[in-house]
Amino acid sequence: MSGRFITLDGPGGVGKSTVAALVVEMLRAEGAAVHATREPSDASLGTPARNGTDLYRGMSMACLIAADRYMHVEEEIRPALARGEIVVCDRYVASSLVLQVIDGVSRDVVWELSRHADMPDLAVVINARTDVVEKRLTERGAHSRYEREPGSSERECAMFREAARFLTSFGVRVLQLDASTAGPEDIARAIVAAIHNRG
Structure with a gap:
């Protein structure tokens, strides 16, 4: 199990x-070599995108996210895969298909900006009932303007389901999991099982 x-x-x-x-x-714990990363990345283009959600909007944010993604793939993800590591990335194209669309950019444009990036071997979309997400978001606090907007949870939950269908239609292997009642450990075990199952 390597280079995934x-x-x-x-x-x-x-x-x-x-x-x-x-x-x-x-x-x-199973002995696998794993590279953990996230988007926006912690590199030169990702940092302003992560910290600038109140500054960058619409196409400027969409282009910044896309530019960071291509640099992230080239400088971090592909080298890790070449070393035989499993790359686990917290947020990727599915988030762009939701957040940048919420920000007023058409889905076709968002997809065009991202479709040349390497697609994952497994794209996991974790979702839950809106009331569950809202409760958790209230408890931990909003991290960006996307999360502060009224009705954001309901809109995001619906749009992530649509993003999962959209990616599947382009041949991406997508695993949708419901965290409404399942705990983080159960969700994580389901993902690890799916990683083992290459089918």
């Missing part, structure tokens, strides 16, 4: 980052 690219996406507050960390931990 796994992405995790979902609405803010669904517990995605917690699950991503658990997946990395479980894979490493």
Whole structure:
């Protein structure tokens, strides 16, 4: 089990980052070489995108995210895969198909900006009932203007389901998981099982 690219996406507050960390931990416990990363990345283009959600909007944000993605793929993801590592990325194309569309950019444009990037071997979309996501988001606090907007959870939950269908239609292997009642450990175990199952 080597050189695999796994992405995790979902609405803010669904517990995605917690699950991503658990997946990395479980894979490493099995002896796998794992490279954990995220988008926006921690590199020169990703940092302003991550910290500038109040500054950059619409096409400027969409282009910044896309530019960071291509640099991220070239400088970090592909080298890790070439070393035989499993890359686990917290947010990727599915998040662009939601957040940048919410920001007023058409889905076709967002897809055109991202479709030349390497697609994952497994794209995991974690979702949950809107009330569950809203409760978790309230407890942890909003991390960006996307999460502060009224009705953001309901809109994101619906749009991530649509993003999963969209990616599937382009041949991406997508695993949709419901975190409404399942805990982070259960979700992480399901993802690890799917990684083992290459079918």
